[in-house]
Amino acid sequence: MKLVVLGLSLSSSWGNGHATTYRALLSAFAARGHDILFLERNVPWYASQRDLEAPDYCRLDFYADLPALEDWRGEIAAADAVIVGSYVPDGVAVGQYVQRHARSVTAFYDIDTPVTLAALRAGHCDYLSAELIAGYDLYCSFTGGPTLTLLEDRYGSPLARALYCSVDTDMYRPADVPKRWDLSYLGTYSADRQPTLERLLIEPARLLPGKRFVVAGPQYPEDIDWPANVERIDHLPPKDHPAFYSASRYTLNVTRADMIEAGWSPSVRLFEAAACGTPIISDIWPGLDALLAPNREILFADKPEQIILWLHEDRARIGDAAQARIHAEHSAATRAAQLEAHLNEAAAMRTQDRIAAAE
Known part of the structure; x- marks a missing residue:
């Protein structure tokens, strides 16, 4: 299969979870024998923070603006499938361009489904419209559960399928490092x-001055009152994630409000931490218990x-059990096989529609 992906970023993991998601998925997809071109908008905030220049599993190229997509029109037209991702700059116009020129399957990969749907309801989604949803052959969603029915019934998606984030289990695995922190958190600042984070990490840190805590991630305001036993790391590149998790007795998973409301919306950090065998303490939302068994x-x-x-307890076995579950159900290899199946299903539906239209 020749696949073209127009995504937010593959080259830079700074301030976003898209890059690590694409890296794991596309590496595994390429290992299944497919040819991939990733097109990324060349924006200064990622250009100055790139931590992947030349992937060995796909071609990575950049375009300066919408008119520059014309340089890739032939690739888009000839592809067996073209995927546009959420949060792509000028994503509505990019989606319209793809739907106009692609000759085979077109898909939208939503790494931010609850945020997307909230923006659509409010009438200010910059990268997707209701008309585009109906025009894509396939909607791959980071959120499963009832949201898939909503996408098909209310927004007219011909085919909505869950494609959760995943993890490269060759990269994310336990590292032989000493434990530095009792509780860690890795994530870009988000107001919601x-x-x-205040309730489940900062307040416990104040109450347990003898324990060690860490928060890693960019964009935190300067006025946050961090306790003395909370270490701050501004940016942690993906290559350092396994050691970070392995140095943590526990790690915290905190979910955005829109994703809690929608449920069935695991973050990539959840799977990465579990793949490293680190026990996870999470906030609570519908569908999480279908991905990882509570208390086990x-x-x-x-x-x-x-x-x-x-x-005050040792729950290392929680991390061991989670790691086994991730390897069995949420590895990048498993997710790549699911993507292939979804694209083939969409292609079959296109063929059926053409046959029906000709009769």
Whole structure:
């Protein structure tokens, strides 16, 4: 299969979770024998923070603006499938261009489905419209559950399928490093996640001055009052994630409000931490218990007292069980096989539609 992907970023993981998602998925997709071209808008904030210049599993090229897509018109037209990702700059215009010129399957890969749907309801989504949803042959969603029915019934998607994030289990695995922190958190600052981070990490840190905590990720405001036992790391490149998780007795998973409301919306950090065998303490939302078994593969908390309880116990077996589950169901190899199946299903539907139209 010849696949063209127009995504937010493959070259830079700075301030986004898209790059690591694409890297794991496309590397595994290429290992299945497919040819991939990734087209990325050349924007200064990623250009100055690139941590992947030349992937060995796909071609990575950049375009300066919408008119520059004409340089890739032939590739888009000849591809067996073209995927446009969420948060692509001028994504509505990019999607219209792809739907106008692609001759085979077109798909939208939504790494931010609840955020996307909230923006559509509010009438200000810059990268997707209801008309585009109906025009894409396939909608691959980071969110499963009832959201898939909503995409088909309300927005007219011909085919909506869950394509959760995944993890490269060759890269993300336990590292032989000493434990530095009792509880860690890795994530870019988000205003709607911050109250949970305050409740489940910062407050426990204040109550447990003898324990060690760390928050890694960019864009945190300068006025946050970090306790003395909370270490800050501004940016942690993906190559350092396994050692970071492995140095943590526990790690915290905090979910955005839109994703909690939608449910069935695991973040890539959840799978990466589990693949490293680190016990995860998570906030609570519908569908999470279908991905990792509560109290066996993951721990839940909504109060600082629960965090304090876990930090006084050794629950390493939780991490071991989660790692086994990730390898069995959420590896990049598994997700690449699912993507291939979804694209083939969309292609079969296109063929059926053409036959029906000709009769």
